[in-house]
Amino acid sequence: MRYSLFSLLANTLSGHRNWQPTWRDAAPKPAYDVVIIGGGGHGLSTAYYLASRYGVRNVAVLEKGWIGGGNMGRNTTIIRSNYLLPGNIPLYELSMKLWEGLEQDFNYNAMVSQRGVLNLYHSDAQRDAYVRRGNAMRLHGVDAELLDREAVRKLYPFLNFDQARFPIQGGLLQARGGTARHDAVAWGFARGASDRGVDIVQNCEVTGITIVNGRVTGVETTRGPIAAGKVGIAVAGSSSKVAAMAGMRLPIESFVLQAMVSEGLKPIIPGVITFGAGHFYISQSDKGGLVFGGDLDGYNSYAQRGNLPTIEDICEGGMALMPAIGRARILRTWAGLVDMSMDGSPIIDRTPTQGLYLNAGWNYGGFKATPGSGLVFAHLIARDEPHPAATELRLDRFARGAVIDEKGQGAQPNLH
Numbered sequence: 001m002r003y004s005l006f007s008l009l010a011n012t013l014s015g016h017r018n019w020q021p022t023w024r025d026a027a028p029k030p031a032y033d034v035v036i037i038g039g040g041g042h043g044l045s046t047a048y049y050l051a052s053r054y055g056v057r058n059v060a061v062l063e064k065g066w067i068g069g070g071n072m073g074r075n076t077t078i079i080r081s082n083y084l085l086p087g088n089i090p091l092y093e094l095s096m097k098l099w100e101g102l103e104q105d106f107n108y109n110a111m112v113s114q115r116g117v118l119n120l121y122h123s124d125a126q127r128d129a130y131v132r133r134g135n136a137m138r139l140h141g142v143d144a145e146l147l148d149r150e151a152v153r154k155l156y157p158f159l160n161f162d163q164a165r166f167p168i169q170g171g172l173l174q175a176r177g178g179t180a181r182h183d184a185v186a187w188g189f190a191r192g193a194s195d196r197g198v199d200i201v202q203n204c205e206v207t208g209i210t211i212v213n214g215r216v217t218g219v220e221t222t223r224g225p226i227a228a229g230k231v232g233i234a235v236a237g238s239s240s241k242v243a244a245m246a247g248m249r250l251p252i253e254s255f256v257l258q259a260m261v262s263e264g265l266k267p268i269i270p271g272v273i274t275f276g277a278g279h280f281y282i283s284q285s286d287k288g289g290l291v292f293g294g295d296l297d298g299y300n301s302y303a304q305r306g307n308l309p310t311i312e313d314i315c316e317g318g319m320a321l322m323p324a325i326g327r328a329r330i331l332r333t334w335a336g337l338v339d340m341s342m343d344g345s346p347i348i349d350r351t352p353t354q355g356l357y358l359n360a361g362w363n364y365g366g367f368k369a370t371p372g373s374g375l376v377f378a379h380l381i382a383r384d385e386p387h388p389a390a391t392e393l394r395l396d397r398f399a400r401g402a403v404i405d406e407k408g409q410g411a412q413p414n415l416h
Helices: 005-013 041-052 089-106 124-139 149-155 182-195 236-244 308-321 370-383
Strands: 031-037 059-062 117-121 145-148 170-174 199-201 206-212 215-221 226-233 252-264 272-275 280-284 289-300 330-341 347-350 356-360
Touching: 031 041, 031 215, 041 059, 041 182, 041 370, 059 226, 089 182, 089 370, 117 124, 117 149, 124 145, 124 170, 145 149, 149 170, 182 199, 182 370, 226 236, 226 370, 236 252, 236 330, 236 356, 252 308, 272 308, 280 308, 289 308, 289 330, 347 370, 356 370
Parallel strands: 031 059, 031 226, 059 199, 117 272, 226 356
Antiparallel strands: 117 170, 145 170, 206 215, 215 226, 252 289, 252 330, 272 280, 280 289, 347 356
């Protein structure tokens, strides 16, 4: 069923009794041309683009839990492409362009809202860094505007300009950035892939990867063995664990990243704001809750829960930026499991095992890259060559000394 005004009217007249399930909850078949491990945003978008762009439809997406139950449902919904280095900008800008037409592409309301992303700066050095970033963006055709203090005040007069510990000097604005509804993105990609013949298999945990003579031949799962000509790994914070099934050790560490939402409030924050003097970012959901987050928890973990000191630090950043939110009550918190690469940039590449492909190391950038990641990973799997937007995101770049150190922090994943 294609969603439209006419389908809505028809189902309204029938008492809403004829709506079809959003996607097929399929049982696994014995064999597929391609198996994607991971039913989050990147796995679902990969399957969708394999089917819609490259004509590869004998595909299964295997998810150990439920669709979108991992990081896809545990993020702060921000989309942007304001990156600095040429290894990253093409991919994130490709993703931004896909966001702009995504709802029409897969015929689903993902609630994409290009409300703008503003990164504040609080010192001369930070301003110079943002000038450099903005120039790099514009050289790659990405929108960027450097705002002074008064321009920021016109946009967000409620920020702490006068008694701030870290006075706001200005900000770098990407007007095309914004937010999207994370659950709806997962459901839209799942629906689009399922409608094109992809099997989406829930409650099917991969327990092993079968390799014969250096080539992948399938996977072992809790629902039996599944043969496959090609296998793609897109499991975010569990990348190291799944890759270990194929005898690989990845340059990745897994950390917990917390976020939280307040009680519903009247509209106050029209866009997305990041605090330059501390790691804090905030937006407001359509239901009125303030959605915000900050730094990683400072230890390696595979748990989807965080600790109170990090929550306290995040709230302190929010109070320093905008004291007006001080009386808002936190409604709930959650945590995602992020795969932090050694240089802060993702890995989309073939592995040493023939027919096995890797999509990992997304750091803070996983959700915003969802459509772009899926398209370039589908291109890699279908054509066995990197997409033009992802030519530098190689697995062997760490051995070659060709790192893409977006933040200049070196090999310290917890700082990226």
